[in-house]
Amino acid sequence: MQFDDRLATVLRSRADSDAVLRTKYRQLLDLLGTSKEEGDSELRAQAYARLNELAEALPQEEQARILREPGLRLRNPALVAFLARGEAKPGASAMATARLTDEEWLELIPKLPVTARGFLRHRRDLSPAIKALLARLGVGDLVLPEPEGDAAARSLRQSSGWQSASPPISTPISTPASTPISAPASPPARTSPAPSASKLTNPLTSEEAGIGALLKRIEAFRETRRSQPNDPRLPMGEDQHVQPLQTIEFSCDTDGMAVWADENIAPMIVGMQLTSSRTSTLITMDLDTKAAFAARQPVYAARITVNAAPEISGQWHLDAAPLFDPATGSFIGYRGCLRHAVEIVAAEEESEADAMRQVLHELRTPVNAIQGFAEIIQQQLFGQVPHQYRAHAASIGVDSATLLAGFDEVDRLVQLEADTMELEPGTADLRAAVSETVQRLQAVLRPRHAGFSLNVSGGPFVTALSRSEALALCWRLLATAAGALAPGEEVDLVLTSDGSEIQLELAAPRSLTDGGMADPAESGRQRAVNAGMFGPAFAFRLAQAEAKSAGGYLNCKTNRVTLVVPALTVHDGEPSAGKGRIGE
Structure with missing residues (x-):
């Protein structure tokens, strides 16, 4: 079954x-x-x-x-x-x-x-x-709703037997001038005997009501148009968007005072000491620029700051050339141009984390497609498939799932190290998580006469992580160590708490201390249990990032691995202050 x-x-x-x-x-x-x-x-x-x-x-x-x-x-x-x-x-x-x-x-x-x-x-x-x-x-x-007035008028016309193709008039009707109008020579088309005069009042009244409603709508439309002004609105009391100035041309006299500028800018520029070497409250420039003006030298791309009218205030680049009288050769002033200083913002480079996540996205797409087609073949969704091909498809599906799980771990590490992801908050008993993980691993380690020797002291062991996050962190550490245990090897596992910090200390297996983390592919094939497809080094790095996100740290020494996370205080439900964050 x-x-x-x-x-x-x-x-x-x-x-x-x-x-x-x-x-x-x-x-x-x-x-x-x-x-x-x-x-x-x-x-x-x-x-x-x-x-x-x-x-x-x-x-x-x-x-x-x-x-x-x-x-x-x-x-x-x-x-x-x-x-x-x-x-x-x-x-x-x-x-x-x-x-x-x-x-x-x-x-x-x-x-x-x-x-x-x-x-x-x-x-x-x-x-x-x-x-x-x-x-x-x-x-x-697909039918549009009919107006109520038209529906009522049509029902009255149908009840009286008149057709809409001919006017519902068969008796003389007096005009306001009391001029009689004769009846038409041929009687109107009827589908039933001609109604009496008393019955003719209903169609007339209904049509008059419909026409009256139409006239009222036309009059309301005209009133609305008359109420709308035809003259253009004047922008009084409204903020106007003024195009910022990009360049200003000017001329200065021998004292450096502006005597000419563009027509629309002249009232704001004329009278300012643009090319003077003296200190001014409206113009701020560096000492090199002042020295060039004092020596009557040309100036190119000098940075100045204007503190005047809002339209011209700000940072500018000044280009100015000295002018001399052709007849006498005497200095007569400067002529130049102000160019608005444009801040060059460097294009934001794509971070390594974003680049890695993009690569993972590109890798997931074909793997998802391969996994989907493998499931189609293995489950025979489109027809009978030989068992040999189904076995190959099942193997491909397992490999695809392993790859996708590895991609998820890399994505998780990238987000944690880039501080774009936080672990799911909650409350979890770390002692229960460690004990449960050790019991799960003992079933694999017992036939090899290997295992963990767990020693617990102190308390409490409640941390500000969800139960799933705590189990994942414990599994990542202990499964990596369990995969490195040699037959007959047993390592110490010490869990302590002083009320503010929870510390899990693990004696590293001999295969890890002897350089077993260097070749993750080879070690992954030889191990009966492991925490991931990228080897112990990656698993410990991911656990280190998770511990940092939880407010603690993971310290991997030569022969000992120490995990420290803050304990959840009993009184206010807040995690205690971390005392050993990475970088502190």
Whole structure:
């Protein structure tokens, strides 16, 4: 007997990145879309709730792209109805890619929203029965609501037997000038005998009421147009956006005072000592620039600061050339230009963490595709497959899962070292986490007559981490050490607490102290248990980053590994101050 626990496995997995969110959304769609509405109803309710949470976290465009992937299978009417009631873009994609039988469509279509039925009408692979049902429902879906006045007038006309093709007049009607108007020579078309004069009043009254309402709407429209001013609005009391100045041309006299400038700038510039060597409250420049002006030398790209009108205040670059009288050769002033100083902002370089995460994203995409096709072959979703190929596909699926787990560990390390991720907060008993991890490892180490000797002293051992984070940290350390234990080797494991700090001290196995961390690939093949695919050095580095994020540290010496995390105080529920953070 086989038990399908794939849905429970997906629900238990963590989603700590955008890529994982997309993967979980794709997995839930695939699992819910290929299964029938039977089995564990509580588990399915949790799956739909998680799918709704993922839909809120992912953009509509991303959901629609996933729903249109070729390998996705939407064969569950309940899931199709769930997606149709959601946002527009995912709903349209679900209607386009759903693969239901005619009986399922005929039962589901009346329950769909109007917009979903509109999306479904664009499909060309529907049977005549489904198209006929959509056409019948479309009579109500595609009709605009009729105004109340027109509906009432039409009902009155139909009740009196008059047609709209001819005027409802058969008796003389007096005009305001009391001039009689003869009846038409030919009687109006009727579908029933001519009504009496008393019955003719209802159609006239109804049409007059409809015309009166129309006249009122026209008059209201005219009043609205008359109330709107036709003259352009003057920008009084409104802030105006002024284009900042880029260049200002000027001329100065022998004293360095500006005597000419651009026409629109002259009132703000003329009179300022732009090229004077004397100190000014409006112009600030360095000593080299003042010395050049005193020696009547040309100045290029000198930085000056103007403190005057808001339009010209700020940092400027000054270019000025001395002027001399052609006849006498005497100095007559400067002519120059002010250029607005543009701050050159260096382009933000992509950090190493961002580059690594981009590489991981590029690696995950093909591995996810390989894993998906391997599962299709192994589960024979598209037809019978020889057992030999199924075995190869299962092996490929295991290798793909191992690679994805390794990518997740690298991504976790990158985020922790870049301070873009924090461990999940909570309360966990570190003594219970260590004891549980040791018991799990003893089952593997006992046949080799190896193990840990755990000694506990002090207390309490509660830390400000969630239970899952505490178990993951303990497993990373102890599983790495357990994989390095030689047959018959037993190492000491000491757990102590003084109320403010919790310390876990581990005697390093001999294979690690002898340089066993140098070749992670070789050591990983020889070990019965390990904490990851990248070897002990990477595992300890990741544990060090996790300990730092928790407010503690991990110290790896030659023959001893020490983990220190702050204990959670009993009184206020806050973690005690870290006394040994890395870098302090």
